[in-house]
Amino acid sequence: MSVQNLLVELFVEELPPKALKKLGESFAGVLLEQLRAQGLASQESKVTTYASPRRLAAHVTAVASQGADKSVSQKLMPVSVGLDAAGKPTPALLKKLQALGADAAAVPQLKRQMDGKAEALFHDSTAKGVLLPEGLQKALLESLAKLPIPKVMTYQLADGWTDVKFVRPAHALVALHGKDVVPIQALGLSAGRITGGHRFEAAAATVSIPDADSYAATLAREGAVIAGFAERRAEIERQLRDAAAKVGGGVQPIEDDALLDEVTALVERPNVLTCQFESEFLQVPQECLILTMKANQKYFPLLDAGGKLTNRFLVVSNIRPQDPSAVIGGNERVVRPRLADAKFFFDQDRKKSLESRVPGLDKVVYHNKLGTQGERMERVRAISRVIGGQMGSDQVARQADVAARLAKADLLTDMVGEFPELQGIMGGYYARHDGLGDAVAAAIEDHYRPRFAGDALPRNDVGLVVALADKLETLAGLFAIGQLPTGDKDPFALRRHALGVVRMLMEKDLPLQLHALVTQALALFPQAQPGTAEQLTDFIYERLSGLLREQGYSAQEVEAVLALRPQRLGDVAKRLAAVRAFAALPEAPALAAANKRIGNILKKAEKADAHVNEALLKEDAEKALHAATRDIAPKARAQFEAGDYTGSLRTLAVLRGPVDAFFDGVMVNAEETDLRLNRLGLLATLHQAMNRVADLSRLAQ
Structure with missing residues (x-):
């Protein structure tokens, strides 16, 4: 058995350029994977990928001419079926052994092992390692079968009869193990060492590859091709x-x-x-x-x-x-x-104003269940007016209304008709030409932003209003008619739209309430069913959760904050910072565990009001907890309302001692109803005070 480097190349007509990189990576990756699976290549073997307009190739180091022999243990049948009462082989067992190339002489060597509830017979043998030609043939065919081909061609071989299906017609196959050709076949071709060089600048019409390791150098020298x-x-x-x-x-x-x-x-x-x-x-x-x-x-x-x-x-x-x-x-x-x-x-x-194009939007279908672009534009305007009003500026609201009315007008221009990628961008240029001012022009240009992950947000408040309205209209409309993403399919890019909403609300710290925005947008769609607002809100929070985890926050931290469904997303980063600071405190684990315990108690108990009757406090521990809560809770609430979330949680950390003492010395579910309800009220008061910033129980291990 010899171990040498292997080179496999498929020489073809020009491959689709946008797919070439993936085709090359797949071809080489699957080939190495299959060679390893057959014991012809080891985990130390390395693959070098080559992909040019007319070739896919892979160079694999340390490939054996034959795989190592393998021990094989094969289950034959239950002992009760294979052996009779005297322990002699039954005809069924002898027939099975014959199929494996053995006879009755092998019966004494058969192993008995439990297989489930019954004992079974197993036959041990040694399987010869696969030879390289056979193994490479299998690996190459598997590699070709798994290529991510965008579109398959059908062409005929030179015999004029045989059809072949592949991404492009193939003209040569090279397979070299060291200096030796490996006799394999694929796509009607037999392997050799001859390939083609550059169509116009190669030194000769064909290039002969002397050995696997000189492939790239030979192609560069004689074929005028950089193969990698x-x-x-x-x-x-x-x-x-x-x-x-x-x-x-x-x-x-x-x-x-x-x-x-x-x-x-x-x-x-x-x-x-x-x-x-x-x-x-x-x-x-x-x-x-x-x-x-x-x-x-x-x-x-x-x-x-x-x-x-x-x-x-x-x-x-x-x-x-x-x-x-x-x-x-x-x-x-x-x-x-x-x-x-x-x-x-x-x-x-520029000979026609954007305003003059607006009536034409009534003739452009947006979605067969959601009407025309003109109808869509009016919905975006309505949402823009609401958001602009909530932003607290009459001027922003007026400019946003103008921008929303004209934002889609450039869809009817010749330039956008030729280059759809320029929608919005051209609207900005034409708005400036029409004298609408930079604020409106920038808003029209930016209202598609962010277009992709990492894209810039709209530059001004007017643009933010229109971009938010545009994305909310899209989300609300498609959720209203049940066009939700499924699995990895998202034809309307709703995940991207939701992420855009999240980024604008968070990064610009806008004074807007998420659920109110969703509700107001859905109010424009009579098709929306009950529960759609909650469904869409959950969808947006899921995108927010994914974004925060990508930013390095732990799942526990994210769950703790988002469990409360914070409505102003600009607060989320501050809440997360507060939770992280709280989790680092020595009191945090005990308080988180106690918070979880309190939550479970309150879920199982009858509805408890966050109210305490001091006359019903009997035990010293419950009196101490009530006193501490009465002292600490107002301070923590004031800090919370001032936006000092970290300070609020640090203040609450003082409650660890009284909380521990309460659970050590007080029976919550007392037999007396008044006493039990009072203690539940104390816990409800404490639970309410502790969970304003985040659901601390999510931090419990």
């Missing part, structure tokens, strides 16, 4: 930086990881070139120009030190001619009509 995705990506990044430095003036290529990944998947031998376009196009909003260059042409726009678009851009070419002027000129000619289209759309759109 990560290496190619790093080379593109380096060239982008160098090209920007040569332009000078502190310009930098736009940062876009998705674009960088896609371009890496489009080229095998990257060559970054600097191009330019006419400065007159810079009069168009830079978002339009950047989007058309990135989305349509895969170019990297260059931004100046202030983040403004320049008239230079970088192209990642797949060829390296001695004179690149033809490539540069060709790309400049290609981009010009795209930019001209953007300029035309921008000029045409």
Whole structure:
């Protein structure tokens, strides 16, 4: 048995660029997993992934030519079935042994073991380790079967009859164990050592790989291909930086990881070139120009030190001619009509005001159960007016009403029709052109924010009002008609909308009550069933809980605070800080346990009022607890109402001694009804005082 490095490559036609990275990772990962499962690779074996536009490959270290032999213990049948009364093998047992390649001579070696309630016969044998060709064949087929292929193609082999289904037509298969070809087959191909290089710049039409370890070097030298995705990506990044430095003036290529990944998947031998376009196009909003260059042409726009678009851009070419002027000129000619289209759309759109477009929203269907965009706009306006009023500023309320009325009008513009990603952004530009002022324009631009995790929040109060109203309208409407997320399916991005609501309320510390917001939004939807408000509120708290855990708070801390359903989410961070500080106190464990005990007692008892009749206090311990509560509770409440949550909980920590003494010396469930109700009232008073900031019982171990 020899142990050598293994190389497997599938050479194909151009793979879908947006899927290439995942295809390469899956191909190599499953291959290694399967080789390990068959004992051909060990846990120490390492895999190197290669993925280029026309190949998927994996290099695996320390792969054996044959797996180790394995001991196999196989259950045959119950003893009562396999052996007769005299202990002789029955025909059934002999037939089973024959199927395993054994005979009656193996009967004395059979083991007896309990299997459930009955004793069974087991046959021990040694299974030969799998040979590499057989094991690699299985591993490769499994790897191909598990590829995350976006769309399968069907094509014919050279015989003209055989159909093959794969992501793209495959032309060659390489499988090398050291220097030796491993005889495997896949997709109608037999493995060899011949692959293809760069379509235009390879030294020869085919490239012969001498051994597994020289794969990448041979392809680079003879095939003009950088096979590794990560290496190619790093080379593109380096060239982008160098090209920007040569332009000078502190310009930098736009940062876009998705674009960088896609371009890496489009080229095998990257060559970054600097191009330019006419400065007159810079009069168009830079978002339009950047989007058309990135989305349509895969170019990297260059931004100046202030983040403004320049008239230079970088192209990642797949060829390296001695004179690149033809490539540069060709790309400049290609981009010009795209930019001209953007300029035309921008000029045409500004001929009509946003206000003039509003009636057209009545003709745009939003949802077949929720009406048109015009109807939706009126609902967003209604919610905006309520929120604006609660924010305490008449000016904000008026501006928010204007912004909400016009926020969706840019959906009817030519620019947004061509580039839907610019909705909101173009509305902001057109609002400024219409003379509506920066506050309204920024609100229209920002009302979709936050669009994704980590996105910036709206810049001003008007934008916050409209963004909140827009997200609440979406959540309330879809919950009202029962379009809730299920499992990992969330077609309307309701989780993202709820998280946006949470972030705005928390991070901006808005003076708004969550349940009231939900109730007011749902009031606009007659379809809403009883209980929908609670359902939607719970959904938002779930998103809040997940966000807080991602921020590093423990599950106990989060549960303690959210159990009280705090209505002003801006307080949540302060409550969490208070709970964390309280939990660090030496009194905390005992008080949390006592709080849990009190809660359980009150749940089981008849309804107890938080009221104490001092004349019914008999035991010294209950008198002491009542006195301490009467002294401490008002101080803690005053601190709570002043927003000093940490101080409030620290004040309550003093109650540990009286609480412990009470439970040690007082029988709560006394036989006398008056006495029992009075003690329950004392506990209810204490429970009420202790659980204003958080449900401390959730901290009990």
